[in-house]
Amino acid sequence: MARYFRPSVEMPEIYLYRPPVDFRKAAQGLAAIVVQELGHDPFQGALYAFSNRQRNKIKCLYWEDTGFVLYYKALAEDRFHWPAGEQALMTLTGQQINGLLDGYDISLLKAHKKRHYESLF
Numbered sequence: 001m002a003r004y005f006r007p008s009v010e011m012p013e014i015y016l017y018r019p020p021v022d023f024r025k026a027a028q029g030l031a032a033i034v035v036q037e038l039g040h041d042p043f044q045g046a047l048y049a050f051s052n053r054q055r056n057k058i059k060c061l062y063w064e065d066t067g068f069v070l071y072y073k074a075l076a077e078d079r080f081h082w083p084a085g086e087q088a089l090m091t092l093t094g095q096q097i098n099g100l101l102d103g104y105d106i107s108l109l110k111a112h113k114k115r116h117y118e119s120l121f
Contacts, residue, residue, distance in 0.1 A: 005071065006101065007060060009094035013046035016083065016090040016097075020053035027068035030061045038089055042068075049097060055079040058101065073101060081105035 007014065021033065030050060031042040040046065047062040056079050060071035083090055083106060096106045 003098075007047055007062075007071065007094060007097050009098065011047055011062075011094050011097075013044075014049070014092040014094065014097050015040075015046060016049045016092050016100075017051075018082065018085055018088055018090060020055075021050040021059075023052040023057055023059065027061055027070045030059060030070075031068065034061070047097070049092070049100070051080060051082055055082050060097070078103060081107070083107045 015038075017033065017038070021030070025033075030048065033050070034040050034042040034048055040048075042048070042061070043063045045063055047060055050059045050061070051057060057072070057074045058080060062069050080100060081104065092100075092106070099106050
């Protein structure tokens with residue numbers, strides 16, 4: 001099935017906010033978290049992902065030229081695999097945010113270590 005409203009894989013800045021958020025908050029309330037708790041400017045085009053306490057809903061917020069875009073996904077039965085950690089904020093790639101939205105545990109997805117060689121011989 002095509003997914004037309006997903007965050008772009010090419011988005012340069014994506015942040016996952018780990019603590020649960022009151023999901024009565026709309027775009028302005030989530031933008032206030034970005035400013036007050038993270039010290040970021042929500043008008044710079046970065047995407048911020050938030051979850052509720054039950055981890056069965058995600059809201060993604062980003063600024064697009066003339067206004068906020070709010071992406072909302074509520075699962076029918078399951079929960080999102082929310083990455084644990086001590087820091088409130090985690091940086092993600094476009095592939096990771098889409099994997100999270102698809103139900104993958106992104107903390108288990110690890111790529112091979114990058115190798116750099118000067119010459120084979």
